[in-house]
Structures are given as C-alpha cells and as structure tokens.
Amino acid sequence: MPTDFEKSVYEILKKIPKGKVITYKAIARKLGKKSSYRAVGNALNKNPYGYFAISSEAIGNRRSSIRGDLACHRVIKSNGEVGGFAHGTKRKIKMLEKEGIKIEEGKVDLKKFEFDL
DNA sequence: CATATGACACTAT
DNA sequence: AATAGTGCCATAT
Numbered sequence: 615m616p617t618d619f620e621k622s623v624y625e626i627l628k629k630i631p632k633g634k635v636i637t638y639k640a641i642a643r644k645l646g647k648k649s650s651y652r653a654v655g656n657a658l659n660k661n662p663y664g665y666f667a668i669s670s671e672a673i674g675n676r677r678s679s680i681r682g683d684l685a686c687h688r689v690i691k692s693n694g695e696v697g698g699f700a701h702g703t704k705r706k707i708k709m710l711e712k713e714g715i716k717i718e719e720g721k722v723d724l725k726k727f728e729f730d731l
Numbered sequence: 732c733a734t735a736t737g738a739c740a741c742t743a744t
Numbered sequence: 745a746a747t748a749g750t751g752c753c754a755t756a757t
Contacts, residue, residue: 619754638739642753653754655738660755691739698738706738 619650620657627658630688633714634729635722639692644730651692658686659700688713694721 616624626644630636642651663684687709691697696717699706707717715727 617755642739647753649740649751650753652737652739652752656736656754657738659738686738689738693740696738700738703738 616660616662619645619653620660623654623657624661624684627684627686627689630685630729632685633727635688635690635710635715635724635727636729637692637724638689638697640728640730641689654689655698658689659698661686661700690722692724694724696720696722 622645623641626636626641637651638654639648639651641654642648645654661684663686687699687706689697696703696707696710710722711717715722
C-alpha cells in the first residue's frame, strides 16, 4: 500500500509531459517539503507501476501491462545527471532519448527540458 | 523508540 | 572536473 507521501509524489509525476523532465528536488518543493528530495527517490523506487508505463499514450501497447501513467523515468537529478532507475539506468536513458530529450556528457540540459520551474 | 537505507543535494577539497 | 564527506527525510525493521 502506497503511503500518502508516495501517492502525492505520483500525482505530481502525472503532470510531467512527454519530452520534459523534472528533478527530485523540484517534486519535493512542489509538495511543500523542499528537503524531502531524497525521500522522493525512495517513493519512485517503490512505485507500484511498471517502468513501461511511461505515459498515457503507451496504454494499449501490447508490451505494457499498464496500471497507470507514471513517467518515473522523467525524474532526474538537480545537476542534470540522469540519476537512478529501478529497471536500469541504461533503460531510463533510452526512454528519455526516445522522447527527444538530449543527453550529453551524461547530462540533460535543464534549461531546455525541465518542466515548470 | 533506535538504526539502517537510498532513483538525492550541497559543500569542501 | 571529479571525489569525498555531510546533511536530509520517509520507510522498513
């Protein structure tokens, strides 16, 4: 069972559009808990949705047993590095690139790809 | 209640 | 630029 904190994290994640990313720190800030960025990562790591549940558009895809539309792979570190991923960082990178997000020197240009602010 | 853990962030080297 | 140490916070045990 997801805790309230975890659910609040997932709710914010639903708002991130394809082609954009958000940082763990920004999510924490949006929750009004600017220092909980680390806990945000924990919540995502335990997320009950599969990594393939990348977006609403993926619903219907034969490979996905969609249970939601959380784009967990769109959450990266505040310094632009991709960060971790429960199903492999390599996979996370591929998914991001597939959405048009460029990763150079292992980093994403937040100026260009960060959603909101 | 006390410790340990980790998809992080910052600062100081 | 790269590394190491410190701080943080929700959960698990």
